[in-house]
Amino acid sequence: MTDDASTGSTTGSESSAARGDAPVVTATDVARRLEAILLIVEEPQSLVSLAAAVGAPVPAVRQAIETLVDDYDGKSGGPVRGFELREVGGGWRLYVREELDDLVSEYVGGQAPSRLSQAALETLAVIAYKQPVTRSQVASIRAVNVDSVVRTLLARGLITELFADAETGAINYGTTDALLVHLGINSLDELPHISPLLDGADEVGDNLDEGVRR
Known part of the structure; x- marks a missing residue:
């Protein structure tokens, strides 16, 4: 009788894990x-x-x-x-x-190296010429992951989040006035036209446009 009761008790208290729940x-x-x-x-x-x-x-x-x-x-x-x-x-x-943005920006800026890496410069150039542009679009154009580089540029105050895409929620990025100050120009209109600076400019321009459309 005791064994039956014990067995019944054990069965009744069987864990959900044992049942596979x-x-x-x-x-x-x-x-x-x-x-x-x-x-x-x-x-x-x-x-x-x-x-x-x-x-x-x-x-x-x-x-x-x-x-x-x-x-x-x-x-x-x-x-x-x-x-x-x-x-x-x-x-x-x-x-x-x-209210803590300035504090964090100052701290991160003080920790950052004085020069941007080649990858950061290339990513910054894409954003400057193609803004507003999403992280995935920049990655498509450069054919590499740009997550860490974008974080670096944000921390340096060279780019900013402009708006979120209404459908996908993807953040669109653009450059800041700080970039203009570093470049010594008053407007993005003063950026040199990129096509004359590149070999095969037409092909590169097509590739950039295609990358943004994807």
Whole structure:
């Protein structure tokens, strides 16, 4: 009798893992997973893409986002964080708080080397001549990944985020007045025409245009 009762008890308390069920994801789990993803993304992420990334329903992700926003803004009883979770172009991404932008720019600028790398110069040239342009379009033109280079140019204050594409949420970049100061010109109209400076200029121009269209 004791054995039967014991066996029945064991069967009744069989874990979900033993039955092959997916583990329960709590609200805290969702929030922690979201933070991990948001720390590394380069572009604003939609609720649907975040839900797929963290393995949770969209409503649960929406609620977790609201909780994180309140937490970072100090509405949960804690201090206001130095960063905020902001919705841009239909997606979510972590940003430095606006009042701390100058502090961060000054710090990063002080850590950066005095000269830009060849890769940074080439990426800056593409953005200068093709702006507004997205990161993926620049990568297509240069045929290399430009994520780290774009971060460097942003940190140097040579380029800026202009707007997010209404359909894809992709950030479009352009140059800043700081670039004009470094180049000693008053307007982008004073940039030299690129075609006469290149061999096979027509072919290169076609390739640039094709890269932006893709």
